[in-house]
Amino acid sequence: MRPRIAIDAMGGDVGVRVMVAGAALARHRHEDFQFLFVGDETRIKAALANHPNLSAASEILHAEEIVSADAKPSQALRNSKKTSMGMAVAAVKSGEASAAVSAGNTGALMAISKLALRTIPGIDRPALAALLPTMKDSDVVMLDLGANAECDSRNLVQFAVMGAAYSRIIYGFEKPSVKLLNIGTEDGKGTGPVQGAADALRKASGLALDFQGFVEADKISTGEVDVIVTDGFSGNVALKALEGAARFVTDLLKRSFLSSLRSKIGFLISRPATELLREHLDPNNHNGAVFLGLNGVVVKSHGSADEKGVANAVEVAARLVEDSILGRISEDLDKVSSLAPSEAASK
Amino acid sequence: MRPRIAIDAMGGDVGVRVMVAGAALARHRHEDFQFLFVGDETRIKAALANHPNLSAASEILHAEEIVSADAKPSQALRNSKKTSMGMAVAAVKSGEASAAVSAGNTGALMAISKLALRTIPGIDRPALAALLPTMKDSDVVMLDLGANAECDSRNLVQFAVMGAAYSRIIYGFEKPSVKLLNIGTEDGKGTGPVQGAADALRKASGLALDFQGFVEADKISTGEVDVIVTDGFSGNVALKALEGAARFVTDLLKRSFLSSLRSKIGFLISRPATELLREHLDPNNHNGAVFLGLNGVVVKSHGSADEKGVANAVEVAARLVEDSILGRISEDLDKVSSLAPSEAASK
Structure with a gap:
């Protein structure tokens, strides 16, 4: 097609x-x-x-x-x-x-x-997913990034399935590793919805993902996990904290580089290095946030993306169509639908 | 004393x-x-x-x-x-x-x-507050950083009062500016508890704080606000995302500086600049997370703090005692107690 x-x-x-x-x-x-x-x-x-x-x-x-x-x-x-x-x-x-x-x-x-x-049958709510840069070669898929401020455990389980399908298509991983964002990695940490989702994902079998428990927000960029699942409030907070911190550190660097003549010279000499850094953090190289869970592929390109960023978003959209993201999500949903009871239905 | x-x-x-x-x-x-x-x-x-x-x-x-x-x-x-x-x-x-x-x-x-x-009369739950570095001269007080994974609007209002009292003592601000962490700055954004807390704080008068609405997580380090209030889940996520991002960027920088001889030379020449950066981001200069809302002052020093960090934590503890943080919180609580109804009581 x-x-x-x-x-x-x-x-x-x-x-x-x-x-x-x-x-x-x-x-x-x-x-x-x-x-x-x-x-x-x-x-x-x-x-x-x-x-x-x-x-x-x-x-x-x-x-x-x-x-x-x-x-x-x-x-x-x-x-x-x-x-x-x-x-x-x-x-x-x-x-x-x-x-x-x-x-x-x-x-x-x-x-x-x-x-x-509308949403795919079996999905209560769509989620906004994006690719974030890591220290490794592949980006991490993170969702929800703000579509749903409040989520229950059933929503989170569905996000896990959707995020894994996205990661499989983008990177060809057979069973992407999935973790839930939490404020500690021990069992019993976190909110009720996070606990409930972890329970359901631990019990599920035959999923095309490898659920590995919890991850804390300081590990988002390490590349230790392929997919990070969270509610839209925390996801948005994490994403924006990362953006803000990257800007903060580069501003500080710029300020300190300009604080002395010696530093200025050092800065000029090491410019290829700082450009490598900018290249790696450039959102245009990671552009293409996706609304997952809908009966159709919709990709959000960043408002400030340049032509390279838009091309990336277009390619992400095409990949999701060619590799039938909708079908993959549906297949996996059947395997968890019985596990997370309908606490969401009333919300 | x-x-x-x-x-x-x-x-x-x-x-x-x-x-x-x-x-x-x-x-x-x-x-x-x-x-x-x-x-x-x-x-x-x-x-x-x-x-x-x-x-x-x-x-x-x-x-x-x-x-x-x-x-x-x-x-x-x-x-x-x-x-x-x-x-x-x-x-x-x-x-x-x-x-x-x-x-x-x-x-x-x-x-x-x-x-x-136990907690101060009128405080339902204590919160963990810390000072985070900003681009300005003063740090921002942020709470809760993980003591309470789930919070209602009454908790958030109490955190606002406690955080403002902390900021007044540390920096001598008469009316510290306070914002609620949210996923957008427009009215109507965010969760029910965040909405409810904003409502109560907007209506309160005579408080020793200046409530200014919402702040997004990319603005935590800009210094545009003195106190940022959020639930323990999001606060912990934001704090750790900031820590992780700072480490990520400096790791990337190190890697790119070492990628060529030219960069290495540039790095050596500009070392005073990168040391200024490290100094600014060094948690030892911002050490002293405080449990606010208790009948007593308890300060948590970072596990990896050096002697300078521990001295900072000790000084924070002494300041809070000398300037009677407990009394300040109690005074302000009287002014909001009638505003945020007891939805928390049942939780």
Whole structure:
């Protein structure tokens, strides 16, 4: 199946130009990719004029409106039939596209995708998953990163299954290792939902994942585990704490490097090293947060992603389609559905 | 009142030697400090022999046993009358000491302190607070860092009052700014408890704090706020994510500096800069996590703290006693007690 990706051309800090350039880069690497650009037709045409190769593989779907960066999810939902974001997701639902990529408002994209695509049978709530850099060669899949502020144990078990399916597709691991984020690694630590999820995952058998208990947040970047599962509040806190700390340390470094002439010279000489660091931490190399658990593939590109970042997001979307993430999640769900009772149903 | 600090001499990675050396450093800076060392008498005597000045201001209380680093809180409680940690806290309760400092097992110290000292009237649960480095001159007070995995809005309001009292004492701020950790800054974001706490704090008046809404975890280290309040799960996740990220970035830096001869030379030349960085991030400069909300002052020194770190913890303990943290918390509690209804009572 040739992946045909619907691109919300209007989202993100830059918008049309970088979304089209990113798609062109992805198309350059993958000759079979097809695109459906959704948004202002005139501007998309102008941007495509610079990329004839991409142009030949693209169609345009004109959208009158856009979802603003500060729109509330409820506002975005009301208007979704006319917005580039809403129409890109609708194209996935109708089958015109096999996946959607947007760099727009995350909350709006979540709400629109949830309403249009609904969740896979057996999944109570979708989750936002992303790839975070580690000291090892492979990134760690972490979810939920903010879609669900409060989660019960059943949600967490479903996230484990979804995250493992994602890791298997991206890295080809047969049984990715999975841990629950916790405030200690001993049994009995943490909240009720975390305890309950650990119980259910320990008892499950035949899953395409290797549940290894708990991980603390200082080990997220060590690469000791393939998938980290948590509720959306803690996941968002961890993700943003990591981002903030990386910025904090590099700011401090910059400040101290500039504190003396000697340091300045040292900084210039060692610039290739600090650039290697920047390269490794660059979110563009890890771009492509995914809403897992929906009847369709929707990838959130970072608002500030450059064309390399957008190309990454497009490739992630295509991989998830080609390797049928939906089917993999469903298969594994059958193996745990009996284990985590329906405490979630009432929530 | 001359502060008399009970020191659990046996806790921490190194134990007696560093605890005594740290106390000696604090005593060197503050002539009025008195000490009660609790632990193995022979070893404490030997360590004190190197510090005659400290020796003259110290008594020793022999304890037969120690709380091991991996003991569960329940085990530690059972045996607490014979352990150096249990006896140091008991000395605070009996009035023999005005505060206790331990570098031992955090969970055990919390459990022992809670049982022996009980909470201040009006406080449902104590919290673990610490000072974290920022880009500004003052550290940020953050709590809870792991004492209570699950919190309701009433707990969070109480933590806000306790954290502000801590910030006022450490930095002399009249009305420290306080924010609740959240996954967005818009109204309506986050969990029920976070929403409820924000409501109560917005309505409260006459508090010795300035409630300013929400802060996201990427802003913890910017210094934009004096006190950050959250539940123990998220607080622990944020703290450890920060620690892990700092280590991750410095490891990456080291690796990239060593990747070429040119970088190595640059690294050597810029060493004063990287040392400034290490100095700023060194936990020994921010040591002294405090259990707030108890009828007594208990400070947790980091297990790996050196003598400078222990001296910091001792000074924090003395400051909290001298500036009567307990009284300040009680005063402010009266002003919010009517605002956050007793949803916590049943939990």
